[in-house]
Amino acid sequence: MALPTDGLPALIDRALPAITAEKSQTTRTQYEYCAKQLKEVFAEFRPEQVNHGVIVQMMDAYSDRKAIANRMLTVLRLTYAWALDRGIVQIDPTVSVKRFTPKSRDRLITPAEYTAIYAQCAPWLQIVMDMCYLTGQRIGDVLKIEYSHLLDEGIFVEQQKTGKKLIVGWTPELRAVVARAKDENTKIKSMRYLLAGRAGKMRLPSNVWRCFKDAANAAGVEDVTLHDLRAMAGTEAERQGFDPTALLGHTDRRTTQIYLRDRNPKVVSGPGRSQAKKAG
Template identity: 25%
Template sequence: MFFSEWLSTYTSLLVERGLSNKTIYNKKIWLDRLDEKFGHRMLHNIQTSELHQIIRAKALESHASAAKTAHSVISDIFSEACSFGLITHNPAAPIRSPRTSPQRSRLNLNEWLRIFRAASVHGFQYTYLSMLLALITGQRRGDIQKMSSDNIRDGYLFVEQEKTGAKVALPLSLHLDAIGTSLNDVIRISPASGNILRFDCGRAATTAALTVGFMRARRLAYPDNYWQGNPPSFHEQRSLSERLYRSQGVNTMRLLGHKSQYTTDKYHDSRGRDWVFVDQ
């Protein structure tokens, strides 16, 4: 069987797994790259060394996360091919998964407050509203961008997560003690109907605008060389939210919409930025 033929079948298998559209889209990027390189080749003729070169090339470009994704996708493609009896061994099996180390700096509360003040003074309304929603709800940027009054009913803000499809109902009474603000407080200062985050013209703010707005506020508050590693992105507010809520006693696995505590614990890792206080 040609590699391109198998990829067509494999894509159908991904859909059958019930993965989200976004996850399939992200995997499809690598499927297209692999199809371009190996599509005309017979499946059983693709060698371990060729696959290793693709993964290693990404790692050498300092794209550790992309290299890890490539390894995962490639391994699964050939593992499934083995299961179907199309090949007798998985050529990706001997390849070790690239090691990744966190490159992006974590945020602490004092830094967030300083960035938030900069956003409040110099930014657009959607910038500081998006920061409040990020910290108080603990949700991802894409889910925050879509938040609307249409999703509020019976005292809850309903969020269907774009990445995983997880459904999280956040009570408007949800209160983050660290900043003395509740979700309802943010809703009160938001537009009465429609999208919560909007441009001045009334259109819904885009995810790119949220990213750029946060970056500009961060740079007003701190120079880029202040951070150890890459400066924190908008997404780092999700980790800070998890850490603050866990210290408050909130079940953060449910808040973040995770299926396992292991995933939540990765967000809880401050990467050496928080002090651990020892009780007497």
């Protein structure tokens, strides 16, 4: 099949629906943003004109925003894979391009910082914060909790990112927050989502992120994101003797370690005298 006469931006537009078809709303939004950036960067390029060096230049240009650069590379790679499968291109120039190695985040929100941010939040956002912390789940999974997910054992969660299913068991604190959410919801009269927005629909994670960031800025708390509440939950769960891997829905303890941010030195014990020494 001949190469298309249109440019790479048009190819991205053609591939994007298939690329995002089975992704969560959060991932779709991120990919769509990156697709827009890619179309600007490669506005004058045809697909066959893009090579290793050009893509590396793109990565260099976004080196101050490594997470976005990596995501842009992912979208570009998926675009070429889609086109390659359909015979639109013959070569995928992204395969030899390396991603930036992300720096491990070790930011841990302190109780005082949590309280300060909390004081700047509207009641609905306070409920969202408490739900994120008490369940340890991602914001997208918290926002899609439905009334039908409130079971006798706890709150049922199916994680969008991994498909992992779990039930976060009831605690007095969690029951109290859910009761507050129900009271808040009576103003909206949503019959489906526990944390619904004004129109009774599921709130957009991007809007909640923005409101949280505004509250953090108003509180004077720097370098904090809504996702840090998940790390705070996992870290505190481990401190209290619970299994953070189970709470966060990970299958590998090594993944959980990324979220555990207690950097205080641990008290350890050395061995006693060996039996051989005692016998001697």
